[in-house]
Amino acid sequence: MHPKRVIIIGGGASGMMAALSARKNSADVTIIERNHKLGKKILATGNGRCNFTNVDATPNNYNHPDFVNSIFEQFSVDKTISFFKQLGIYPKIEDEGKTYPLSEQASSINMLFEEEIKHQKIHVVYETFVKEITKQGDVFQINTDKDTYTADRVILATGGKALPQSGSDGNGYFLSESLGHHITDVYPSLVKLTLDSPYLKHLDGVKFKGTVELLDYKQIIQSEFSDVLFTKYGVSGPGILQLSRKANELIHQNKDVWIKVIIINYIEKLDVIERMKDMKDRQIKHFLTGLIHHKLIDPILKETKIPKDKILQELTKEESRNLLSILFDWRFKVTGSKDFTEAQVTAGGVRIDEIHAHTLESKIMPKLYFTGEILDIDALCGGFNLQWAWSSGYVAGYHASM
Numbered sequence: 523m524h525p526k527r528v529i530i531i532g533g534g535a536s537g538m539m540a541a542l543s544a545r546k547n548s549a550d551v552t553i554i555e556r557n558h559k560l561g562k563k564i565l566a567t568g569n570g571r572c573n574f575t576n577v578d579a580t581p582n583n584y585n586h587p588d589f590v591n592s593i594f595e596q597f598s599v600d601k602t603i604s605f606f607k608q609l610g611i612y613p614k615i616e617d618e619g620k621t622y623p624l625s626e627q628a629s630s631i632n633m634l635f636e637e638e639i640k641h642q643k644i645h646v647v648y649e650t651f652v653k654e655i656t657k658q659g660d661v662f663q664i665n666t667d668k669d670t671y672t673a674d675r676v677i678l679a680t681g682g683k684a685l686p687q688s689g690s691d692g693n694g695y696f697l698s699e700s701l702g703h704h705i706t707d708v709y710p711s712l713v714k715l716t717l718d719s720p721y722l723k724h725l726d727g728v729k730f731k732g733t734v735e736l737l738d739y740k741q742i743i744q745s746e747f748s749d750v751l752f753t754k755y756g757v758s759g760p761g762i763l764q765l766s767r768k769a770n771e772l773i774h775q776n777k778d779v780w781i782k783v784i785i786i787n788y789i790e791k792l793d794v795i796e797r798m799k800d801m802k803d804r805q806i807k808h809f810l811t812g813l814i815h816h817k818l819i820d821p822i823l824k825e826t827k828i829p830k831d832k833i834l835q836e837l838t839k840e841e842s843r844n845l846l847s848i849l850f851d852w853r854f855k856v857t858g859s860k861d862f863t864e865a866q867v868t869a870g871g872v873r874i875d876e877i878h879a880h881t882l883e884s885k886i887m888p889k890l891y892f893t894g895e896i897l898d899i900d901a902l903c904g905g906f907n908l909q910w911a912w913s914s915g916y917v918a919g920y921h922a923s924m
């Protein structure tokens with residue numbers, strides 16, 4: 523029997539892993555990549571440090587845990603760490619299980635993958651864009667902007683829509699549709715949120731560490747503690763990125779979405795009331811100056827309609843109540859988010875009920891496989907998305923080569 527000719531469309535994280543996995547079973551493997559290098563997006567991950575996995579990752583970190591479980595059972599986080607150690611990457615585990623290369627350079631991952639891909643004699647066709655895939659009998663024909671290729675198996679590893687300048691601009695969805703697949707709604711995830719507030723221009727640049735919560739109308743559904751940064755369009759910071767997945771999902775369902783920001787975090791409400799008593803003969807603006815970022819003072823006093831020169835002991839009961847309320851619970855209406863050019867991940871993708879959960883082979887077109895972010899699988903920040911790319915890449919590569 524001649525070795526299976528496996529063509530992988532896209533040489534990102536999952537495509538490179540799929541190539542090595544397929545080659546292990548002696549398949550004749552080719553990667554077609556539109557960029558002049560492999561793994562372009564990896565360079566941007568983890569702020570250039572590449573948070574390549576999370577040692578605490580479980581299927582429950584993902585939107586479809588059962589589907590992910592059947593893949594993790596075949597290529598777990600432990601197997602991923604061993605794979606990377608063999609590749610030459612020593613893992614550095616940080617808080618909450620986030621794992622980076624000890625070199626703290628995403629480029630080391632790319633270099634070692636490229637080296638191994640060369641060593642394993644995997645063909646790589648660079649600067650070539652796959653335009654169309656067709657199948658006649660058992661053979662796939664892959665038409666690119668340059669040449670035409672034939673294959674026994676095709677793995678679609680073209681990524682989602684996040685950071686389109688890296689090469690994954692959503693064109694893989696059209697290729698999938700042309701082969702009979704359906705795409706769920708897709709929206710940006712791990713992305714800055716846009717807010718509707720008259721104070722944004724004033725708040726632009728305000729940064730503090732605090733709690734931010736996501737509300738579906740009035741019900742709190744997610745809470746994060748991190749740096750919060752107001753901008754002229756809305757709000758950003760690690761906690762906000764984590765909230766953005768759910769926020770965009772709810773907005774797509776036409777829900778009324780809010781965030782609650784807790785401005786004062788390290789002291790209790792009672793301490794603030796005590797302090798108000800201690801400073802009762804001082805102006806409110808002076809009272810607030812030592813407590814919160816100075817750019818927050820004007821918007822807060824405008825919102826509570828308290829004159830800034832007012833002496834604390836002259837505040838009415840209602841004014842005091844409003845002031846305390848806004849310091850510990852300031853709500854902003856979420857209108858949406860920045861677009862895919864600023865998002866880290868795509869929520870949604872090729873529908874997983876059209877894919878065999880064990881092999882990642884299409885149920886619609888036999889011998890076509892899917893891997894990575896093109897599928898409707900995603901997770902929050904923390905190394906989980908790349909873990910999915912490695913696990914799904916390995917599994918798709920393995921089954922495609924059989």
Ligand SMILES: Cc1cc2nc3c(=O)[nH]c(=O)nc-3n(C[C@H](O)[C@H](O)[C@H](O)COP(=O)(O)OP(=O)(O)OC[C@H]3O[C@@H](n4cnc5c(N)ncnc54)[C@H](O)[C@@H]3O)c2cc1C
Binds near residue numbers: 554574
């Ligand atoms: C700024 C940023 C930071 C991130 N940080 C992290 C992190 O620290 N940890 C983490 O776990 N995840 C992180 N992610 C997410 C992670 O990078 C992705 O989930 C992962 O790269 C997806 O892998 P993939 O192989 O599915 O797709 P990609 O890595 O996007 O690769 C797809 C490849 O296919 C190529 N391609 C597309 N269409 C075609 C075509 N028609 N013909 C030929 N080639 C094509 C593209 O050029 C690209 O190289 C980050 C993402 C971004 C944008």
